[in-house]
Each structure stands twice: as structure tokens, then as C-alpha cells.
Amino acid sequence: MYKLELKRLIKSRSTLFLAAAMLGMSVFFACVTVAGAGSMESRGYITLRGMEAIEYQRGLFAEVEGYVTTERLEEMSDYSVWARDTYGRADNMPRDVYERWISYEPILSGSCGRMSCEADEYYAERRAALARLAPSEAAIASALALNWRVDEPFYWEYGFGGSEAGVNWTLCLFALCLFCTVIAVPAFSQGYSCGADGILRCARLGRGKLARAKILAVYSVCGALYLLSAALFCAVILLTFGPDGSSAQLKLGAFVLLDMSMTGVLALCVLSGLITMLASVSFTLWLSSLLPNGVHVLALSAVMLALPSFVNAYMSYPACDWLRLLLPTGSTGLQIGMYNELAAYRFLTLGPAAIWTPFAALAVPALEAPAFALLARRAYVRHEGA
Amino acid sequence: MNIEIQNLTKKFGKKTAVDSVSLTLTPGVWGLIGANGAGKTTLMRMLVGILTPTSGRVLCDGADTREMGEAWRDMLGYLPQSFGYYPEFSVADYLDYMAALKGLEKKAARRKIAELCEILSLTRVYKNKIKKLSGGTQRRVGIAQAMLNDPRVLILDEPTSGLDPGERVRFRNLLSEFARGRIVLISTHIVSDVEYIAAENAVMKAGRIIDAGTTAELLRAVEGRVFTARIPERELERAESAVRVVSLKNEGGGETLVRYVAEGPLLPGSDFAEPRLEDLYLWLFRDERRQDDV
Structure with a gap:
């Protein structure tokens, strides 16, 4: 039937x-x-879209793949601040500086940038925010219990x-x-x-x-x-x-x-x-x-x-x-x-x-x-x- | 085997479609006669279990058919008044589907389908889509599905509508043969179909069974009430308003042969005629106005 x-x-x-x-x-x-994948274009001379952009980014980010430890975060943050302070806008950066600076961006914006904290405080601040932003005592307990199983440091690699x-x-x-x-x-x-x-x-x-x-x-x-x-x-x-x-x-x-x-x-x-x-x-x-x-x-x-x-x-x-x-x-x-x-x-x-x-x-x-x-x-x- | 209908009643809101019907069906062909809206279809739908009665029950050899469930449906064949089917089905798909639904084994199903297609002249259109077939052929497909499982109880609501005279004769013969040892209940407006094959009849009016029995028994009600008279054509209108006319036949020479039912020979020159079911129908429903069937 x-x-x-x-x-x-x-x-x-x-x-x-x-x-x-x-x-x-x-x-x-x-x-x-x-098709929507695009490379960071702020430097002006990189205007790639689609598969070309993906290939370019895969090469660009290969250097920064790995565990995002507090030390690495601090290092990236320091370099980012130095590049900004030295060259001002990204357009003024030499290509090698720009590429290193831009390869740190997704990690920094996804971690301490998202938490609005210093690089060395990221993991601690994230845990504190879990409790601070939960709507009730039960939610805090639930969030912390779940987070207990989340491994740190986090890992980052290029991908979708x-x-x-x-x-x-x-x-x-x-x-x-x-x-x-x-x-x-x-x-x-x-x-x-x-x-x-x-x-x-x-x-x-x-x-x-x-x-x-x-x-x-x-x-x-x-x-x-x-x-x-x-x-x-x-x-x-x-x-x-x-x-x-x-x-x-x-x-x-x-x-x-x-x-x-x-x-x-x-x-x-x-x-x-x-x-x-x-x-x-x-x-x-x-x-x-x-x-x-x-x-x-x-x-x-x-x-x-x-x-x-x-x-x-x-x-x-x-x-x-x-x-x-x-x-x-x-x-x-x-x-x-x-x-x-x-x-x-x-x-x-x-x-x-x-x-x-x-x-x-x-x-x-x-x-x-x-x-x-x-x-x-x-x-x-x-x-x-x- | 017998089917006992006990005080079956169906109400739709305030309207009583079937009113405390009791009837015992025994093997053979039964004709269910009644005007549109008499409650025939509702009664049949309750018999097959599509409608739940408001009160009353149907027993098959003493067992309540609602409690029998699959066992009751296993011995049932049903063709509703309007034959519905999935529009994407060919005759082959549809009969395969129905055979599976009736729990037939594949081999047995194939044999039975071939046999019924032969009998009902469906072989030529076997691969055709049902929606592309004529009304009469669709009706034959409907009859085939009802007979697929060799049902012990076959319930057919207006099975001959849409069939041409040849098909109707073949169908009547098929049913007569099929009905041996089984219960076949047919509702139809075409009284002659019932007259030819039904051993017994039940007459429904306003939701009630007003009479039941063999054709000969029922016809006693109109014995001495059926007449023929030859009248001038100019008298026809007056005659039609005075008696219930069964048929008119132009005899030539400005005269018409009128067959009618009445309490007595109301038209001049009337002769007694042998009563038929059609006469009985018109006698019983002489006051009925046509209305939609329930």
C-alpha cells in the first residue's frame, strides 16, 4: 500500500x-x-568575487589558522593597533602589512571585538557575560552548565x-x-x-x-x-x-x-x-x-x-x-x-x-x-x- | 448470511434523512427504490460505514458491522453515486491501487483485474487515464473496483447511470450471475433495471422504508390501479392533470394510448393493464416533487 x-x-x-x-x-x-563571497577591498587593488575571492582568501588566511589562545589574540591585537597607528587608513598600508592586518580582522572582530574587551580578557569576559546577560537565575545556571563543556581556546580556520x-x-x-x-x-x-x-x-x-x-x-x-x-x-x-x-x-x-x-x-x-x-x-x-x-x-x-x-x-x-x-x-x-x-x-x-x-x-x-x-x-x- | 438493519436513523441538524429504517437483507439482488431525497444514498453510506448513524445499527450475521471493522469491509464492495478517482490514475493504476487497498495478493489481483476488464469491456482502455474516458466507461471502472474482492455484500448506488442499453443488459446479466449466495443492493432510478434482476425490493420515501418484498408482492399494491386508455390528443392535457401518466404512445389518427395509475378507471374506455414496478413507483410517489438526493 x-x-x-x-x-x-x-x-x-x-x-x-x-x-x-x-x-x-x-x-x-x-x-x-x-557568488557573494568577496575579498576585503579596502586596499583598493584587490577586487575579487566568487571563486577567485575564495581562492585568494584561502591563501590569505592559511597563515592564521589554529587555536586562538590569549597570547595569539594579544599579538594580533597589538599588530592591528600598530598598523592602524602607523598607516592610518588601510589604503595607506603596504601590501604585506595590509594582508597581515586584514588576515587578523575576522579573528579579532569575532572575539574581543564582539565582546568589546581587551584581547587578554576575551575568554574571561565571555564567561562573565554569559552570566550577566542571561535573563534569570535558572538561565544562568543552565548557560554555565552548558558552557562547562565548551573547550577553550577556540579554533579558527578559513571556511564557509x-x-x-x-x-x-x-x-x-x-x-x-x-x-x-x-x-x-x-x-x-x-x-x-x-x-x-x-x-x-x-x-x-x-x-x-x-x-x-x-x-x-x-x-x-x-x-x-x-x-x-x-x-x-x-x-x-x-x-x-x-x-x-x-x-x-x-x-x-x-x-x-x-x-x-x-x-x-x-x-x-x-x-x-x-x-x-x-x-x-x-x-x-x-x-x-x-x-x-x-x-x-x-x-x-x-x-x-x-x-x-x-x-x-x-x-x-x-x-x-x-x-x-x-x-x-x-x-x-x-x-x-x-x-x-x-x-x-x-x-x-x-x-x-x-x-x-x-x-x-x-x-x-x-x-x-x-x-x-x-x-x-x-x-x-x-x-x-x- | 443476512444483514439486519435495525432502526437506522441519520439526522443532519434538524433534517432527518433516514428515519428509523429496519430491514433484513438476504442473499440475492435487492432493489432500493425511491425518489431523489428519499434517503437511499444516506442509507447506503451508513450501511458501508462511511456515515455514522445517529442511532440504530447494522448487523451482519448478528455482529455489529462497526465493531467488525476490517472484517466487514473485507466482504464489502461499494460504488457510490458519483464515482470519484484520483485524476492522475490510469485504469490499470486505479485497479492495482484498489486491489492493494482491498488486501488482494498481487497474483490474484492481476488475475481478477484481467477477468473483470474482459467482462466489463475495459481491456481496450486499460492503459488510458480514467479522466479521459466517457462517463459510461468510467462507471464500468467503478463497477470493476467494487467487484475486485469478490464481495459477499455488493452495494451499488445508481450503477447503471451513464451506461448504454447494451452495457446495461450485460451489467444486469453479470449481476444476476454474481448475486448467487451474495447480497447485492442496488439503488436506481431506472426501475426497469431492478425489475429485471431484483428478487426483492425496498421502497423508500421521506427517509422511511414504506414497503419491502418481492416484486410480485409489491405489485399487489397497484393491482387494479393500472389502466390503458386510447384518448384523442386534444384530451391529453386534461387526462394528465386527472391521472398519473406512466407512458404515452402516439397511435396515429389523432389518438394516443395512455398508460396510467389511478384509484379507478378515470379515463373513458380504460382497460386494466398488467402492473409493473414503474407503475408502482409512480403510484407511490405520485405526490413527489423532484429534489436533490441526500
Whole structure:
């Protein structure tokens, strides 16, 4: 039954069209990331873009790759101050001075620059800020406990972490979720509206087992297309920039509470995207099992997809984080996703408990995906036509 | 085997579509006769389990069909009034899909599909998309899916609508053969179809079964009430308002042969005629105005 339902879904023209759109979209966003890579142009005579810029930067930053110890930070900071004091603007620096100065910039701006502190105080100041900026006692305890597992000193190397890969992946994920939602819309509602449902549910396996087969088929198609799209995006990014072993704390946000490289962050974003997509699809399946009109299902699913972006943009109360993250689509949207959650250093607090938002962004859709799938199955089994 | 319908009632808001219907179906072809809106479709949908009754139950050999679940659906074949299908399906895809849904083994399914396609003249269009087939051919695909699992209970809502006369005769013969030892319930407006093949009939009116029995038993209600009369054409309008006309036949010479049902021979020169189901239908529904079926 599952195989036949899968075959039916794959053969439908809309699925084929959406599949092509999803794959094209992921390649597009990856290519935009590569094309957007540019070398630092302040010196005037280096104006490289795309692959040329990546090649140039890889050579430029090869010298500074390694662990960012306090001593190295101090050394870089001292050199940066000396170059500024001696030559003023970067345009006036000799090429060798400029290249050394510019190669220190991402590390300095990602560490003491971000914390607005002296180089020798970076690690201490970061730990102090974790406690200072947490919203509650529970959040402080949670942050410090998590940070305990974060290894210092941090590591820095050239890679996609310095590009727009994270931002573009967030946008790409939103588009992928939208396309997967559209694939899920007719799962049940099409049968109701075209009248096929009446016959199907009179067959021996036409209730719970058919519902399960339909849900699994949608999951399989959406999951496979998502993973293929994500693989394409990652392949383009990793083949051009190369893997990025830099600590997330230096390239993404000072308060990332996981001991994770940027490649790890990318993998986590893909995983989070998969879970969020499945939760969005499950929600749509549930709507599809309730409503016979596909347009209504699509409209409500689109509202649900847009809601987190709206809440994020226009509602700044701490409770709104709860509201947003409790939505099945709460981890996707414009400027919403695992990438942003890791960087944002936010907690969901409830009484004495505090949850770091990246954990909520993983856990909530992971719970809601099966919950909505079960609701969809139940609603389909109990559905009665007019 | 028998199916016992016990006080089955379905209400949609304040409207009672089926009102405390009780009927025992035994093997053979049953005709369900009634005007549009009489509640035939609602009754059939409750029988197959698509609709939950407001009250009452359906028993199959003493077991409640709602509790039987898969076991009940396993012995069921159903063709609704409007045959719905996924638009991307070809006949082959659709029958394969339905066979799997009915839990048929692959080999058995293939054999059964080939057999039904042969009987229902679907072999030529087997690879065609259903949406591109004529209404009659689509109907035959619908009949094929209903019979795929050799159902012990076959419920067909208006199965002959859209079939041409030849197809209708073939279908009637197929059903007569198929019905041995099984229960076949057909609702139709084409009373002649039922007359030819139904051993027993149930007549529905305003959500209730008003009569049930063999065709001969039912026809007793109109015995002595069916007449034919030859009248001048100019009298036709007056005759139509006075009696329920079953048929009109132009006899030439300005005369028309009128077949009608009435309490007595109201038209001059009337002769008694042998009653048929069509006469009974018009007699029972003489006050009915056409309305949408429920």
C-alpha cells in the first residue's frame, strides 16, 4: 500500500514540479553564497568575487589558522593597533602589512571585538557575560552548565563560516518548508474533494492503514527531497569553501553554548530543518485530513509558516519566544532558524526552569511532528463526508 | 448470511434523512427504490460505514458491522453515486491501487483485474487515464473496483447511470450471475433495471422504508390501479392533470394510448393493464416533487 501511495505521489505532476523547484532553489541559494563571497577591498587593488575571492582568501588566511589562545589574540591585537597607528587608513598600508592586518580582522572582530574587551580578557569576559546577560537565575545556571563543556581556546580556520551560508540556508529552508507543505496539501483533502475517498474508506485497508501509508509516503517524498536539496546546498558550499572547523563561538556568536565547529553547526541546521519541515508537513497533513478544500488547507498552512516571522518581527516580549517556538513551524522563517537561535543567546523561562532556545527549536517540532501525524490519521479515520 | 438493519436513523441538524429504517437483507439482488431525497444514498453510506448513524445499527450475521471493522469491509464492495478517482490514475493504476487497498495478493489481483476488464469491456482502455474516458466507461471502472474482492455484500448506488442499453443488459446479466449466495443492493432510478434482476425490493420515501418484498408482492399494491386508455390528443392535457401518466404512445389518427395509475378507471374506455414496478413507483410517489438526493 505504501509503495502504491508513494508511486501515486511521485507520479503526480505537481510533485515533480515542486521537486525540481526545491532542487533548483537549494542550488540557487548555494550559488548565491559562493557568488557573494568577496575579498576585503579596502586596499583598493584587490577586487575579487566568487571563486577567485575564495581562492585568494584561502591563501590569505592559511597563515592564521589554529587555536586562538590569549597570547595569539594579544599579538594580533597589538599588530592591528600598530598598523592602524602607523598607516592610518588601510589604503595607506603596504601590501604585506595590509594582508597581515586584514588576515587578523575576522579573528579579532569575532572575539574581543564582539565582546568589546581587551584581547587578554576575551575568554574571561565571555564567561562573565554569559552570566550577566542571561535573563534569570535558572538561565544562568543552565548557560554555565552548558558552557562547562565548551573547550577553550577556540579554533579558527578559513571556511564557509565567514560567508552568508547560514543566512542563505535559513532562507532556503523556509522555501523548502513551503514547497514540502504544498506537496502535503492534497494528501487527504484531494480524496475528499474528488470523491475518491468514499470508495477508498470502504476497502479493507482503507482507513488507518491507508492513512498511515499516505502519511509515510508524504514523509518519504518530502524527507528525500529535503535531504537531497540540503545535500546539494552543502555539497556546493563545502566543495567551494571547504569544511570549516572553526569554533562556532568565533564565527557565529560568542554565546554559542555547544562545543561545535561551523561544519557541525551546518549539520545541526540541516537536522533542525528536517525536523521543522516534518512538523510543518505534519501540521498540513492534519489540516488536509480535516478540510476537503485544498485551497483552505494551503492558505492555513501558509499562515502557519508565516506566523513565526511575524511574531519575531513585531512582538518583542519574552513570552513571544514561547509562542513562536511552540508553533510547529517556529524554527523556520525569515531570519528564524537554528542558525539564528544558536547565535541569539535566548532562553525560554518558565518559573524555575530555563531552556536554551536551540534546544526548544529541536525538541518542539520533534514532538509535534508525530503528534500532528497521529492527529491526521485519527481525523482521516473518523472523517465523514457531508 | 443476512444483514439486519435495525432502526437506522441519520439526522443532519434538524433534517432527518433516514428515519428509523429496519430491514433484513438476504442473499440475492435487492432493489432500493425511491425518489431523489428519499434517503437511499444516506442509507447506503451508513450501511458501508462511511456515515455514522445517529442511532440504530447494522448487523451482519448478528455482529455489529462497526465493531467488525476490517472484517466487514473485507466482504464489502461499494460504488457510490458519483464515482470519484484520483485524476492522475490510469485504469490499470486505479485497479492495482484498489486491489492493494482491498488486501488482494498481487497474483490474484492481476488475475481478477484481467477477468473483470474482459467482462466489463475495459481491456481496450486499460492503459488510458480514467479522466479521459466517457462517463459510461468510467462507471464500468467503478463497477470493476467494487467487484475486485469478490464481495459477499455488493452495494451499488445508481450503477447503471451513464451506461448504454447494451452495457446495461450485460451489467444486469453479470449481476444476476454474481448475486448467487451474495447480497447485492442496488439503488436506481431506472426501475426497469431492478425489475429485471431484483428478487426483492425496498421502497423508500421521506427517509422511511414504506414497503419491502418481492416484486410480485409489491405489485399487489397497484393491482387494479393500472389502466390503458386510447384518448384523442386534444384530451391529453386534461387526462394528465386527472391521472398519473406512466407512458404515452402516439397511435396515429389523432389518438394516443395512455398508460396510467389511478384509484379507478378515470379515463373513458380504460382497460386494466398488467402492473409493473414503474407503475408502482409512480403510484407511490405520485405526490413527489423532484429534489436533490441526500
